[in-house]
Amino acid sequence: QVQLEESGGGLVQAGGSLRLSCAASGQPFSTYAMGWFRQAPGKEREFVAAISRSGYTHYADSVKGRFTISGDNAKNTVSLQMNSLKTEDTAVYYCAATRPIWRSDYYVDENQYDFWGQGTQVTVSS
Secondary structure: OOEEEEEOOEEEEOOOOEEEEEEEEOOOHHHOEEEEEEEOOOOOOEEEEEEOOOOOEEEOOOOOOOEEEEEEOOOOEEEEEEOOOOHHHOEEEEEEEEOOOOOOOOOOOHHHOOEEOOOEEEEEEO
C-alpha cells in the first residue's frame, strides 16, 4: 500500500506558475499509474493529468499545453508543473495512484484510483 502526500500549493497571480509535488511512501511510485485531480468549490472532482508506469502522459483539454506531469524515481515523487495559471485553475489538487494492468496504462476516471493524498490548495488571483 502506498501513502501519498501533496505539497507546493499556494496563492499565485494569474499568469504565474506553481509546482506541485506528490511524495509516495510505503511503495515505490514506479509500480503505480499516477494521476492528478482537482476539485473547485461547488464542483465535482475532475481529472487534470495522468502518467503511466512507462512514462506516457495524458492531460485534460483545459490544462493541455500549460501543465506538465512528471515522475522522479529517485525521489519517489510525481510532480505537476503548472504554468500560465488562470483563475479557473483555483481548486484543491489531489494526487492519486493505482496499480495498472499494463505499464502503458494511464487512467482518467477517479474511480480507477485506489490511493489518494489529502490535497493541496491552489488559489489563482486575478
